[in-house]
Amino acid sequence: MTGCRVEQGGLIDRTRALSFSFDGMTYQGFEGDTIASALLAAGVRIFGRSFKYHRPRGLWGAWFDDPNAIVDIRLGGIDYPNCQAATTRLTEGMQVRAVNAWPNACRDVNGVLDLAHRFLPAGFYYKMFMWPDWHLFEPTIRKMAGLGTLSLDVQDGFQSAILHDHCDTLVIGGGVAGLTAARAAAEAGRSVLLVDDHPAPGGALYCNQHGNDSQLWVKAQIAAIRTAGGRILCNTTAVGVYDHQFVSVATDRGMGHAPIVRKLRPARIILATGAIDRPVTFANNDRPGVMSLGAATEFLGRYGVLAGQEIVVLSNRPETYTAIEDLRAAGAAVTRFDPTSAANAIGGRVVKAVKLDGRTYACDTILTSAGLTPLIHLWRHAGGKLEWDNGRQTFVPAEGPDWMRVVGAANGTFSQEAAMTEARHAALDQPAPTRGVYHLPPSLADPTASGRQWIDLQHDVTLKDVALAHRENMVSVEHLKRYTTLGMAGDQGKTSNISGLSAMAHLKGETIPETGTTTFRPPFVPIPLEAYRGARRDRQMAPLKRLTLEPEHRALDAALGEYGGWLRPAWYGGDGERAAVERECRMAREAAAIMDASALGAIEVIGPDARTFVNFIYYNTMSNLKSGRIRYGFMLAESGLVFDDGVLACIDDNRFVISCSSSHADAVMAHLEHWRQDRFDPMRVHIHDTTQNWSTVTIAGPKAKAIVAGLGVLDSLDDFPHMSLRLCTFEGAPARVARVSFTGDTSFEVSVQNISASALWNKAIAIGAPLGAGPVGVEALTVLRAEKGYVLVGKDTDGETMPHDLGFAAPRLRKTAAFVGDRSLHSDTANRADRKSLVGLTVGPLEDPLPIGAHVVETSGSDGGIKSIGYITSSYHSPTLGQPVALALVCGGAEAMGQRVDIWHMGQTRFAAIASPCAFDPEGARIDA
Incomplete structure (x- = not known):
């Protein structure tokens, strides 16, 4: 036996025995043990296999400095991959298996790879498998790569x-x-x-x-x-x-x-x-049984485990003698030598002896330290x-x-x-005392010494690999790290850094400070990905927002779906989506649509500099917007790309309400806050997201005025032009009414506090029913807005769309005040003649709607190939027009009105004509009807 448990000492509870298994064999430890200390006490020497050559690996360290003992664990029906045996506390019933080994760590069939080590030096895969074709080797290499096994089962109950x-x-x-x-x-x-x-x-x-x-x-x-x-x-x-x-x-x-x-x-x-402890580099220093001096004393002091019976110590630390005394007191025979790269560990799979200065010393454990790091x-x-x-x-x-x-x-x-x-x-924040004198004889890596000397035990990096990297002109330590994989993964340079740097310095004829160090990056030690995620998963990652009027929608047999992070009515009634959408579209055009628009963002900007702020935020000029008026506009990113669209309402000189897309409200809030802190005095501009403080009922259609008049929110609708705002009351509670339209018909948005939402909705439904009006869902609304050519940012725009691509070019040329994205609108890219612009597409009334995502193509080259010049963003059958309508982004589309284009989708070609995006009521007569 090599390792053993001493009779007393340590921080373990010897009255509480724990049973567990490792690679199918049953072992026992005590409460307070780690997996590593329990297996070492049981005499286990081989804990796993190295990454590349599958060489046997034993314990090097007693805590997070151990790069070797990585195990997969199953406990309580849950799988835990790639756990460090030296830091994982022992638990009753653990099923532990070594990684990177089959069928087990002692007998690994892939150990034969070590016989071919001459042909598998550092960087070999960059060269060897490029010819004749990397893809021939890729499946096998990827299958062999990686450590540990990730379970495909969904694990419940493990909540960080x-x-x-x-x-x-x-x-x-x-x-x-x-x-x-x-x-x-x-x-x-x-x-x-x-x-x-x-x-x-x-x-x-x-x-x-x-x-x-x-x-x-x-x-x-x-x-x-x-x-x-x-x-x-x-x-x-x-x-x-x-x-x-x-x-x-x-x-x-x-x-x-x-x-x-x-x-x-x-x-x-x-x-x-x-x-x-810093390792000593010598031939075969990766053999199980070669361990750090500090690890042996920690196993003894914390767990009452003696690392070996016959121990050779290679250390130049002044504290070595104290450690030797402790090991001898625990019953080990210990012999000490100065560390030297001329040493050679003898043994097949585990250490049997060490050869020093031509003499062989029998031992079962070699403890090394070239100093402290x-x-x-x-x-x-x-x-x-x-x-x-x-x-x-x-x-x-x-x-x-x-x-x-x-x-x-x-x-x-x-x-x-x-x-x-x-x-x-x-x-106590006092000046630091002078660091004391400490002298340690050098014991640095010598790449010219004979034998395979290991400096990164996990990744099988030897000093010869460092020499190869040097010969291939990897002059930077960062290049060395990436070429050889030295100090990557869990090690992060803890054990391998000084040895690798000293070898590189020796080869370059420099000092270690001249060679430099690699960059240390978080995390310091491996931690489960679960810890990063925490509770942020599923609906906890992106909670589904709920409407105040959800019970009313359910009572009307609404089919609910997620739109922009909100649970909203898609359509009403049990007659199926297609029939319901057509019925709702006709109802909206012939009578009125009653819709829940509470999901639209409602962000208030308040303060003395509010007017200057919104003018800077918007592409359109907002500085001259009068109280009680509303203006449509775009927000841009610094790149000049369309970030969001919506309307801005001016309540007074110091207060504005931004209405933005329901799916973009959180992003718009962050966008506003970013620019408030970057450019403005935070004490003079304040931003508040009031989206969930208000509920909004939109009434749009030819009979909308009659329904709103019946609500009693306004004394008269006669002097209430389009794009106006009125502050009023509903049944004694505060209310706002906005004349804006997303359907192209006369439209009113009535906003009340959530407590009044149910009364407002039910009253609107009751007044509208005799007039032929009723509830309309999101799916019908998207058809209504497509008929008018109104864009949905993110659907009818892409990562290249600027406002002039959508037909809004005037502010780019006329607005003199600075605004977000202004410079980008005058770049060469922004002024290209072949930019994709928003257009409509028409087909015959009896044809099916064009597929969304289908490409607009043109013939390219003499071989008759086709080239995409755009794609369809929205496409529906319009019950109002009795034919399909579609919107698309097409290169040079604004100058190609009336031209026929080819539409390619899934190998099939159709034809369409480029038209204005607005297919319904292009004169806009119905908005004020």
Whole structure:
């Protein structure tokens, strides 16, 4: 046996045994174990297979620094892919399987790939499979790529959460430095949050055997922090630092528990993330049984697990002797040597011995350390710089943001007393003490040494791969990273960075600082995608908006559907969609349509600069809009493209109401807020989304005036021209009436507060019924607006449409005041003669409607090929006209009225004629009828 459980010690509960399986075999561990510690205690050495060559892989680290032990887990009927065995807490009944191995980690049939390693160096797939055709190899390569198995079953009951938290001082890391800093800050009256990724704080204290002294000290610090009002979150990892001091921390990022992501913007961050062992590079240093010195002492101190019985230590750290004493006290035979690249691990699938200076030493475990590497990933996320410390043989923090302080081993301060002093200074905003002297003999990677020396264990990157990248002129460390996959995925340079950089520096004849470092990016450790999503899924991601009048629509047998994020009536009655739409269209043209328009955006702009603001926001001139008047207009993006359309109503000089598309209301609100903060004084312009405060009933048609007159909202309709607004009351409650039309007929929009909506709707229906009017749904409305050539932004426009493409060219030429998108309207692209413009298309009255999406084509070239010059955006049968109507975007369409064009769809060709977009009442006589 190699690994074993010692009789006492550790933070595990030996009274609670847990049963689990690994690759089909049953094992036991204890409460407080990780999967890795339980398997190591049971003597398991091979935990998985490497990504490319499928070489056996054992444990290297004891926590997130381990790149090897990645497993798939099934627990409680839920599958969890790609879990780190070293950080995943053991749970009763776990079914664990190694990834990238079949049938199991010990006997992997794909292990034969290692025999062909000479033909599979770094970048081989960029070259080898290009000839004769990449697609011949692609299916097999893609099938072999990736780690872990993703279940296709829908998993219920695993709900993560995203919370917003706050603190004045965020301390990341619960070791000696972190606990000291958190206590000092809390006792100074600061609002403190300490996060630590282990189940219990203490950090590297548990890597050394000091009896109960360490645990007692940790408990005292925790008690003092909480007494002073500080908070402590365990099992919580800071995964990234982003712009504006935004920090993301994840609790329970392992499987078995729903992860919680907290978003914080603390005023100060104290980084006390510690340091990890740097590997020693030598031949076959990837064999299971080669482990970091720090991992062995952590397994012993936290879990009571001895990594091996016969141990060889290759380390140049001053702290090595303390670790050796602890290992010997636990019963291991330990021999120490200085680290050297001339070493060679002996053994087939696991370590059996090590060869040093021509002599062979039997062993079952090789513990290595070429020094400590500070964990400064979060410092780099925040924009902090690094400098090379020759004495420590590593990078340490240099210049950086003044709101983040790095203390303890993360700052290269490896002395416990010095780390505590440094932490207190940081907590109290005192100047940082000078970093102490520390001397470490160099033990850097030598790419000229013999044998296969591994620097990225997960991705099978060797020093020879680095040498190959250098020969192929990959002179940048970022090129090296991408060409060899060095430091990618979960490792993110934790174990491989210094070795890879030292090898590149050696080959280029430079120092490591001259070679530089790669970029560290969030997340610091892998976390489940579920944690990013949180509750934002299905209807929680985009909640379906509901109308106040929904019960009334259901009572009228409405077929409800989603339109622009709202549940709205599509049509009424049980006679089917086609019959209902035709009936409603005729009713709207012959009598009146009564429609629920509450979903249209209603955004109020208020303030002394409101008039200037809306004039800047709109393409059309709005500065001269008078009180009580309404004007149609476009909003543009900075690119000059149509962003939204709608009407603007002026209540008075300081108050306007923007009516926008129902599906765009949220985006328009964000658009307005963006420009308010960018260009205007926020104290002089205020924006309020009142869409869901009001309900609107639209009455449109030849008999609309009679119905509105019966509602009693206005004393008279005689002096109420089109595009006007009146403030009034309905049954004693506030109301607004707007004369605007989306159907081309006389139309009134009556808006009331939601409490009055039901009474307004029912009264309109009751008055309209004897006149032949009734409820009309969205589907009939789209036909009515297409007959008039009214556009729906996003349907009748595309990602290239500008307002002059829709026939609105005057503001581009005449408006002198600045507005959003103005410059873009005068670019070469905007002035091309072949731009797609909005047109109508006509076909014979007995023909079927043209297919939406069908292409308008012309013959191209001598071979008779066809070329698309546009496409159909809207197309319906018009019951009013007795024939199909269609809208299309066609290149040069505005200058081609009356011309016949070919329509191509799904291999079939039809013919149509280009016409004006307005097919019904082109004179507009019915609007004021």
